[in-house]
Amino acid sequence: MAEEGFRLPGSGYGELVNIIVAYGTRDGASDPADIGRLDPQASAARNNAFLTGIGVLRGGDKKLVTDRGRALARSLWSGTPDEARRRWREIVPTDGFLQDIVAAVKLRDGMSRHALLAYIANAARVPRNKPTMSGAAAVIEILKASGLLKEDEDRLVASFEEPAVPDHDLPGNPRNEPGGEVGLSPSPSDDEQAEVSESVSVDAPGGVEARVVIQVQVRCTTDEVDGLGPRLRKLLDDLSGRPG
Incomplete structure (x- = not known):
């Protein structure tokens, strides 16, 4: 049996942000409830697998927003760009696929947007159709929002700044002790x-x-x-x- 590919977002970055905000900032999304009550159900369903995979959501048919997902949602809704960047950078290091995309850009010393879109689709092992490319574009925007990728003329290049380390991954001993x-x-x-x-x-x-x-x-x-x-x-x- 062929190995299942990575579940890319099912819509563009703007719509994905709206769904994250709907889950994390409205009262109805604080309970194990169907996000279809908050936003068009089909749109949310196309993105649930991706959001669960990166730790924004959890649960089965009835999705719950995680603490990290709620913090991200609030930063996207009312926070500053720096706060949203910090929240995205807490999420990206926890997902191997997103880390691999950043590593691929680093190894190539930058990639054109077209080449990176194709690379993401191939890495996810999904057909290159319109929904797939919208999802691949959303991944690029997430990595740009996190500050791990940036535009450099007509190319996307990787930032060599270290991503944020989740609190539970920090070592017990302070440095230099x-x-x-x-x-x-x-x-x-x-x-x-x-x-x-x-x-x-x-x-x-x-x-x-x-x-x-x-x-x-x-x-x-x-x-x-x-x-x-x-x-x-x-x-x-x-x-x-x-x-x-």
């Missing part, structure tokens, strides 16, 4: 792209062992991929003090 992790994340340059991380144990004062996590981003062409692995491994060996 004994037993915690000290993150070193250099700003990406034109020669960087793929991420590599390595943990290195060092002796800290008082006999406490501190762990330093170093992240390296490497950008290369397809012709350079074959020789990339040994060079990265040598770099990690040098950082950790292991013999080559």
